[in-house]
Amino acid sequence: MKNLALHWKILLGMVLGVAFGFLMVSFSGGKEVVLDWVKPFGTIFINALKLIAVPLILGSLISGVSDLKDISKLSKMGGKTVLIYLMTTILAVSIGLVLVNSIQPGDSISEETRTELVSNYSQSTQKYKEEAANQQNNGPLQALVDLVPDNIIGASSQNKNMLQVIFFAIFFGVGLILLPEEKAKPVKDFFASFNEVILKMIDLIMLAAPYGVFALLAALIVESPSADLFKALGWYALTVVLGLSLMIVLYTILVLIFTGKKPKEFLQGISPAQLLAFSTSSSAATLPVTMERVHEHLGVDEEVSSFVLPIGATINMDGTSLYQAVAAVFIAQAFGMDLSLGVQLGIVATATLASIGSAAVPGAGMVMLVIVLAQAGIPEAGLALIFAVDRPLDMCRTVVNVTGDATVSMLVAKSEGKLGTPKVHDWNDDYKKV
Numbered sequence: 001m002k003n004l005a006l007h008w009k010i011l012l013g014m015v016l017g018v019a020f021g022f023l024m025v026s027f028s029g030g031k032e033v034v035l036d037w038v039k040p041f042g043t044i045f046i047n048a049l050k051l052i053a054v055p056l057i058l059g060s061l062i063s064g065v066s067d068l069k070d071i072s073k074l075s076k077m078g079g080k081t082v083l084i085y086l087m088t089t090i091l092a093v094s095i096g097l098v099l100v101n102s103i104q105p106g107d108s109i110s111e112e113t114r115t116e117l118v119s120n121y122s123q124s125t126q127k128y129k130e131e132a133a134n135q136q137n138n139g140p141l142q143a144l145v146d147l148v149p150d151n152i153i154g155a156s157s158q159n160k161n162m163l164q165v166i167f168f169a170i171f172f173g174v175g176l177i178l179l180p181e182e183k184a185k186p187v188k189d190f191f192a193s194f195n196e197v198i199l200k201m202i203d204l205i206m207l208a209a210p211y212g213v214f215a216l217l218a219a220l221i222v223e224s225p226s227a228d229l230f231k232a233l234g235w236y237a238l239t240v241v242l243g244l245s246l247m248i249v250l251y252t253i254l255v256l257i258f259t260g261k262k263p264k265e266f267l268q269g270i271s272p273a274q275l276l277a278f279s280t281s282s283s284a285a286t287l288p289v290t291m292e293r294v295h296e297h298l299g300v301d302e303e304v305s306s307f308v309l310p311i312g313a314t315i316n317m318d319g320t321s322l323y324q325a326v327a328a329v330f331i332a333q334a335f336g337m338d339l340s341l342g343v344q345l346g347i348v349a350t351a352t353l354a355s356i357g358s359a360a361v362p363g364a365g366m367v368m369l370v371i372v373l374a375q376a377g378i379p380e381a382g383l384a385l386i387f388a389v390d391r392p393l394d395m396c397r398t399v400v401n402v403t404g405d406a407t408v409s410m411l412v413a414k415s416e417g418k419l420g421t422p423k424v425h426d427w428n429d430d431y432k433k434v
């Protein structure tokens with residue numbers, strides 16, 4: 001057991017958590033026991049991961065950017081990163097649209113089921129609509145205004161302001177590049193060791209990962225709605241999962257073609273991050289682990305990983321965009337609407353933008369789906385149709401979001417000549433040392 005690779009331990013924690021959840025719901029009062037005595041450990045685990053996010057971005061991005069030596073390198077890498085992110089997202093939306101139009105999952109929903117789902121869940125979806133309405137009220141340049149914080153302490157105090165912290169860290173790094181070496185060195189050295197400390201803290205948190213995911217999944221099972229609903233939405237869920245699986249295959253092919261890394265090695269290196277993404281449904285909470293795995297186990301230089309991954313966690317959500325495309329067309333089909341090619345192309349654009357705007361937290365994709373629906377003229381009430389299966393699909397799409405970020409970081413690293421041999425070969429090595 002001690003020598004079992006980390007991803008197996010996490011997987012075991014997940015399976016046992018699910019089994020424990022099912023066992024506990026079969027007892028009266030079992031649900032309350034899990035919520036009172038098990039769930040808090042899952043919350044503590046997620047909090048510990050989130051706690052690391054801001055210091056990690058500050059430490060690694062500042063030392064990564066300041067190592068770049070000149071600013072033109074930074075802008076070249078930035079342009080490349082954003083371009084590849086956009087391309088993978090558009091590809092994901094297109095795959096989603098092709099699948100949902102071929103499988104037509106919406107046609108399998110009877111009028112009766114539709115009315116039942118809408119009346120059962122329209123209350124629950126109200127908060128998503130309100131959140132989306134707030135975002136829609138903003139002017140066209142609001143996203144740009146939001147990028148620049150007016151106070152760095154204020155910005156760092158909330159994880160949802162990740163882009164602002166990224167902006168500050170890059171700006172600070174640029175300042176360091178422009179200083180003469182002897183003046184910049186003490187600050188650079190400070191951030192380099194600060195970063196090492198944070199990475200060590202991640203190793204420590206990861207020791208608790210199998211127990212953390214056990215608690216998270218046990219709580220999820222006791223809180224989930226009845227299985228009957230899942231059946232009604234089976235074809236829809238299957239279409240999303242099929243699309244997401246295709247994305248994973250596509251990533252392994254891209255990595256193989258452009259970097260020569262074999263799919264097995266790539267997936268083994270990134271799997272602990274994927275399993276955490278699945279258990280937490282949050283790319284932001286997973287970010288520390290994604291960064292550590294990509295750097296130490298896949299050989300991406302920190303100059304690249306520290307820049308590409310935090311940006312990716314906030315703006316690159318291939319899984320989310322694919323899901324939004326499938327969900328929008330599925331709802332239209334269920335309401336008997338025929339979407340023209342023009343409307344579907346509009347969905348490509350809005351789902352791409354909506355996924356960029358989605359926060360890296362559970363359920364964020366659904367908030368932005370409201371905007372995709374509104375643009376395409378699809379009834380918002382349809383949100384209630386897919387609500388029951390949203391959480392499991394959120395878990396799956398977060399895995400794709402995180403894998404997409406890791407893939408792009410490898411492609412960018414390769415093109416910059418910054419992909420080396422991984423520091424750690426044995427998957428457990430670094431965790432054993434702590």
Ligand code: ASP
Nearest residue numbers: 282283320360361364365
């Ligand atoms: N939970 C997803 C993430 O964190 C976002 C979403 O699709 O809801 O990446």
